[in-house]
Amino acid sequence: MTRLTTDFYLRDDVLAVAQDLLGKVLVTHFDGQRTAGVITEVEAYRAPEDRACHAYQNRRTPRTEVMFRPGGCAYIYLCYGLHHLFNVVTGPEGVAHAVLIRAVEPVEGQNLMCQRRGYAPWEDLSPRKKVALTTGPGALAQALGLHTHQSGQSLTDRRSPMWIEDQGLHLSKADIARGPRIGVDYAGECALWEWRFWMRHSPYVR
């Protein structure tokens, strides 16, 4: 297992980082238990010009302060009062870029994920239900035990309980599809930008 290092996250090109995250493995290790999933769908958010980004026009608020940190930490926030959405902060310090992880394919700790989601055990799930376990940003965050109180956590520190690793899966350009981001209609013209990327052949995509 090779945990991604700060070099990966500090790059200024968040669209490149977003695509490079596809095929990497998001791992959490809480209370001695690991859960992990291959990242299958992401969206890029880029201050200052991106109206859909919480740090639009580089405005700093208590919530978005972590987005301005050097790349390599988590930005987790509560959406619709119910869902904890997990983002990876990228770019150098002062540059508020982030990648929203929208879906993963479970590869480790499936039964704990099911427990956290209130599902029956993994082996008892229909194919559809297996996909629903970790498809969608709120769903995967719940499955992996991610919560707003972890916002700001490092993904690169040796002692951190959450990180992203490269397990050697290589995607060619043809394996990546792109389209407009979801749920950002309020962002005017920015809503048309094709900053959502997914693994073309994965069933773990909306």
Add this chain to the structure above:
DNA sequence: CAAACGATCGGCT
């Protein structure tokens, strides 16, 4: 201090 607003999900028609 009040009020509006979501980077969504799941259940139901």
Add this chain to the structure above:
DNA sequence: GCCGATCGTTTGC
């Protein structure tokens, strides 16, 4: 496809 749930954050008065 439509709709309600639910609450922290932000903004405006």
